[in-house]
Amino acid sequence: MTIKQRLELIQAEIKHACNKVDRDASEVKIIAVTKYVSSETTKATLDCGLIHIGENRVEGAIEKWEAFNERGIWHFIGSLQTRKAKKIINKYEYLHSLDRLSLAEEVDKRLEQGVMKCFVQVNVSGEESKAGVDPEDLLPFINELAQYKKIQVIGLMTMAPFYEDPEMTRPVFRKLRELRTEIQDLKLEHAPCTELSMGMSNDYIVAVEEGATFIRLGSALVGRE
Template sequence: MLDRQQFEQQLAQVEARVTSACTRSGRSREEVQVMAVTKYVSLETTRLVLEQGHAHIGESRWQDASQKWEQLHQLGTWHFIGHLQSNKVKDVLGRFDYIHSLDRLSLAKAIHKKATQDQQRVKCFLQVNVSGEASKHGMEPEQLISMAESVREMPSIEIVGLMTMAPYTEHPEETRPVFRALRQLRDELNQRSILPNPVQHLSMGMSNDFDIAVEEGATFIRLGSVLVGKDEGGETNGSHE
């Protein structure tokens, strides 16, 4: 299990890499938020991360996150980053500050209905499957504009960004076209002025490829193994966070 010294060392290494990527691409370090993906680690490890002042926490399933959230939610900002089923919306709304995985109209309708009932406004990222991998969730890039036009009519949803997952590769440079394409999609969406407010954020980049994502404009990077590790016996699903 992660201890304080290990976390401080790993965070320092991540910070150095993010700062270098920002310098190479002419960006300010303040533009990039580092999210600790804690879905494979224990309550104790998640507590350590939050108590060390790391604010952003990413979880993929409510049933795995519930105990952590119930004990620690006041210490940080919580991001739901996993595939969200419409019948699980009731578990996520009101608990997570951001939903990164809005990828279809039926889910948008479920979120809007529940949020309207609860008098909430939910900050969401539209998830786009830029790489076209069958194993990845997300809408096709060609569907983004029509999806945005539909969500525009749902005032309980605020679209704050776009999200994608790049293919896992031993050569991270190969992910650059995926991240660049998501940034271009965001820029196109903003040029069309479809949504009431400009879309600012790009949620992209994981442990294997976050340097490239930062160079291409990421504002949230989702880091698991490189930042918080994985506790023994943790679930595995081929993720590279």
């Protein structure tokens, strides 16, 4: 299948999932994750009309941005080492993996203008292999972020465990939505927290049913090379 054909199938599945839970499909934005594909495939993705591009390795992120920065909206979705953050700041508009104050401090120090739209990564599943803030530490962490004036917490992000049956991920996505609502209800100026970045190629339908506003699709959309 071509990227365009995959995209049409995915859009139909998103619409169906939204209809099930009385959502508007326009609320869901697709991030094309181009980690495993070439610049040529990234260009083909942009040519299909997709504008949200996600990378999770600094080297690939810079390569893709330098080639196509004017055509896309750029999301850094992977764990970001503080010492490498300066390479991403001022290039990528969204950071999906804010999980420690040292990274927030680096963003605040190096961002030249405006604010960086950040998702706080939450380790909802509690897996040791996953990065992210523990759910019980989320509110204190977000309160601490108020001191960094160039950080805007637009939402929360999580990665669910991989299951053969995607339905098994539902409690993880539901919990993130509940946490998002708790923060959103506080009406914090620095943390409007209206968005949910959750759902990947194997479980995005469940994530959409549970309220995802950004889904991160790699193999299901752009394939692997």
